[in-house]
Amino acid sequence: QKEVEQDPGPLSVPEGAIVSLNCTYSNSAFQYFMWYRQYSRKGPELLMYTYSSGNKEDGRFTAQVDKSSKYISLFIRDSQPSDSATYLCAMSAVRSGNTPLVFGKGTRLSVIA
């Protein structure tokens, strides 16, 4: 079993839809969870960062963590064509910058105008 599983998609939705992106993980030590957005041939860009369980909202984006189920989600409201990108989840067991993040393979999202 891989440490982090993420459905690669592709996921295609109409403009204005609510998008749900998910990752599951197996390592119960993970406490820090991130979502990155990667446009084609560009570097991943940090979108959301959450610690432990709960929700965090930033504009149209909501990150949700359920540690009991080892499941994290990213919701995008009122999706726009500019949201078309690959979304990668990442996680870590420790806060310091001394260990590499564990990434999912990414979900490719297309928002159709």
Next chain:
Amino acid sequence: DSGVTQTPKHLITATGQRVTLRCSPRSGDLSVYWYQQSLDQGLQFLIQYYNGEERAKGNILERFSAQQFPDLHSELNLSSLELGDSALYFCASSGNRGTEAFFGQGTRLTVV
């Protein structure tokens, strides 16, 4: 702009050759990570340096090596290149207090 700078942006070279990719981390970040991303593949962690020392190793081939210099910039050396080494190579950095990593725009390597 993440603050992480990678050069060159593009590199085309022949099989069997050797190349060096360069990364300047965000100001003050001590950790540098190198990742490889092939077409339609996820990010493959290669190696991490922390304040000049190797901290973690991932799926890095023996033909590849890296180092981090006293000014904290890092170089990834790829030798005896093969067609399959064609990929995007990303550098990321993180600070001592933060978990999140910040990525550069990558170097696109094409081996012909």
